[in-house]
Amino acid sequence: RKEVEQDPGPFNVPEGATVAFNCTYSNSASQSFFWYRQDCRKEPKLLMSVYSSGNEDGRFTAQLNRASQYISLLIRDSKLSDSATYLCVVNIHKFYFGSGTKLNVKP
Amino acid sequence: EAQVTQNPRYLITVTGKKLTVTCSQNMNHEYMSWYRQDPGLGLRQIYYSMNVEVTDKGDVPEGYKVSRKEKRNFPLILESPSPNQTSLYFCASSLSVLGPEQFFGPGTRLTVL
Numbered sequence: 004r005k006e007v008e009q010d011p012g013p014f015n016v017p018e019g020a021t022v023a024f025n026c027t028y029s030n031s032a033s034q035s036f037f038w039y040r041q042d043c044r045k046e047p048k049l050l051m052s053v054y055s056s057g058n059e060d061g062r063f064t065a066q067l068n069r070a071s072q073y074i075s076l077l078i079r080d081s082k083l084s085d086s087a088t089y090l091c092v093v094n095i096h097k098f099y100f101g102s103g104t105k106l107n108v109k110p
Numbered sequence: 111e112a113q114v115t116q117n118p119r120y121l122i123t124v125t126g127k128k129l130t131v132t133c134s135q136n137m138n139h140e141y142m143s144w145y146r147q148d149p150g151l152g153l154r155q156i157y158y159s160m161n162v163e164v165t166d167k168g169d170v171p172e173g174y175k176v177s178r179k180e181k182r183n184f185p186l187i188l189e190s191p192s193p194n195q196t197s198l199y200f201c202a203s204s205l206s207v208l209g210p211e212q213f214f215g216p217g218t219r220l221t222v223l
Binding site for chain 2: 011034035037044045046047048049052090092094096097098100101102103
């Protein structure tokens with residue numbers, strides 16, 4: 004079983020839509036959680052860390068559910084520039100990456 | 111500027127010809143790591159290093175070597191490249207194995223003919 008699982012998508016949404024991604028992790032001892040964004044053939048870049056209390060950064064909201072072992076990312080008012088692959092990352096003494104969820108925002 | 115650099119960015123080579131991909135970070139990070147990324151398989155860790163002279167295998171170490179003689183540098187060595195090592199390679203670093211986050215180099219696209 005993979006440490007981190009994500010729906011690969013693609014999620015095709017119109018501009019302005021709200022879209023949510025979930026990611027599940029298998030190890031309850033996981034200590035820290037992140038969402039990274041990766042543009043085509045570029046390096047992953049940190050989008051946001053995910054805290055137990057949930058956190059928000061502009062149009063992006065991340066939440067952690069330890070009981071059910073999943074983290075989520077909500078993007079409101081989608082922009083064309085949000086089109087990318089979103090990687091869920093979990094740290095349990097090393098970094099484990101999900102395979103990514105592809106988002107296409109259409110005009 | 112805080113960054114992770116990799117060289118070369120693109121490389122086409124032939125089977126069996128030894129090559130080295132360099133990685134350097136200027137953030138005084140202890141933890142460094144190499145990943146390969148292939149379509150449908152996501153990022154897979156090749157080797158990692160917790161600190162100078164401390165390296166260990168990741169999930170897919172076969173066919174690769176690394177060294178960590180200095181804190182800032184973590185080269186990836188392919189002694190005898192094969193076509194199944196054609197991939198996109200990323201070097202990454204973080205303050206420690208616990209994070210708080212990893213910074214990635216720009217990637218090296220390797221083709222082995």
